[in-house]
Amino acid sequence: MATKSARRSKIKARIRSRVTGTAQKPRLSVYRSNKAIYAQLIDDLNGTTMISTSSRSIADKVTKVEMSVMVGKALAEKALAAGLTTCVFDRNGYLYHGRVKALAEGAREGGLNF
Numbered sequence: 001m002a003t004k005s006a007r008r009s010k011i012k013a014r015i016r017s018r019v020t021g022t023a024q025k026p027r028l029s030v031y032r033s034n035k036a037i038y039a040q041l042i043d044d045l046n047g048t049t050m051i052s053t054s055s056r057s058i059a060d061k062v063t064k065v066e067m068s069v070m071v072g073k074a075l076a077e078k079a080l081a082a083g084l085t086t087c088v089f090d091r092n093g094y095l096y097h098g099r100v101k102a103l104a105e106g107a108r109e110g111g112l113n114f
Contacts, residue, residue: 012093020044028087068099072106086113
């Protein structure tokens with residue numbers, strides 16, 4: 001029986017083989033811990049993180065799902081300020097459900113297209 005982390009690593013490798021980001025269309029990568037959620041816009045061709053944000057930078061007392069929506073909107077604001085309107089979504093091996101889905105929907109509400 002494979003562990004949960006081994007399963008996620010296998011799914012993550014499969015996703016990353018298909019999804020790459022460029023300077024014009026970066027990869028929106030999501031990392032979810034038990035307490036926080038992190039999002040980055042990454043240019044894989046240069047190997048650089050262009051924009052990042054996390055729930056640790058937002059100090060509101062709300063649920064984790066509501067916090068994820070706020071992180072998505074904050075990332076979209078930073079991206080639009082930098083002149084980026086499109087990206088590709090990398091769920092990083094997590095199921096597209098709950099906090100990951102909330103972050104994606106928040107980014108879409110904020111103006112990012114993917």
